[in-house]
């Protein structure tokens with residue numbers, strides 16, 4: 134839906150005429166298209182694709198999988214973050230190439246779908262689910278898939294939730310595997326070493342329907358902290374200290390040997406490279422870095438390649454940019470900002486994504502966003518015709534990948550496969 138707001142237009146007009154004079158003149162960012170994207174564009178056209186499409190470059194994906202596996206120290210397990218790679222075919226491909234049976238799952242629909250498709254895989258919940266969602270999972274579980282539930286580790290963040298899951302396990306008359314969420318500094322909930330953790334560990338030990346499976350401690354805040362005065366290092370040491378103390382408490386309750394073989398999960402894409410041995414964590418989870426949306430353009434993830442793009446046809450390619458009701462200011466705006474010269478209206482839009490090819494394309498905040506035909510502006514060298522493709526990099530893969538239907542798999546100049554995505558779920 135396109136919503137042109139009157140106030141936005143008025144302020145936009147005022148800004149065009151007046152405020153721009155206070156800013157430094159923008160340089161022209163338009164230029165020739167990247168041959169890489171021209172090749173993908175040809176592949177899409179050859180495959181008769183003519184609507185907004187999520188493209189994964191399989192060669193780049195494979196490079197990213199190998200990069201991740203290559204970074205892992207001896208004995209470190211890899212858990213695939215399903216919500217960031219939300220397609221059974223994509224997950225199956227990564228499982229095979231990375232040689233892992235571990236998945237991290239974040240909602241009941243995906244948990245159910247994965248239990249059905251990959252019953253042998255281990256699934257660790259990445260967030261604690263309301264007990265009713267767990268009950269719904271068991272209600273929907275077929276007799277044939279029942280064993281898959283034994284491979285699920287339910288994430289528990291509080292004593293109250295542990296009690297609810299204990300009641301569920303008793304009602305189902307089955308053993309539930311419990312993983313305790315640790316607050317290692319993110320402060321998104323979970324246990325810290327101390328009395329509450331002790332009670333939870335004791336409660337699991339004495340409950341015949343519960344089995345202690347391990348800990349999960351996630352610390353994505355750490356790379357966001359400044360390095361000044363050792364701030365970041367201190368936060369990382371603090372996180373590991375919390376983890377170590379929690380392991381010591383678990384060893385007191387369950388015995389040292391049993392703790393060594395627990396699931397000791399940590400990390401995510403931004404932090405997996407911090408783990409250079411298995412002293413604290415014995416597995417890391419990561420997903421996004423394998424397709425590398427823009428939010429994962431960080432120093433640590435520099436060796437990972439952008440491997441996912443939104444491609445969408447141009448509906449209209451116009452030689453000048455004209456603003457409704459503000460035509461009087463178009464000339465001044467064009468003279469001021471060369472990147473405002475030309476306009477394309479694309480098929481769809483308003484995604485969590487940035488245009489990357491042709492170069493220099495920008496959203497027009499005065500015209501507004503549109504999910505139907507979004508306006509993009511470009512400079513004098515913008516060279517794209519109707520039906521050719523504009524490429525975007527998504528900000529994130531989670532949720533965004535679910536918006537386009539089947540993923541188009543690109544390799545060696547061709548669309549070689551299509552990978553269905555999970556049904557939309559939150």
Ligand SMILES: Cc1ncc(COP(=O)(O)O)c(C=O)c1O
Nearest residue numbers: 214217259351401402419420421
């Ligand atoms: C608990 C947990 N672990 C790991 C991840 C990492 O996922 P990704 O690698 O896709 O950032 C997330 C992401 O939200 C998470 O919540």
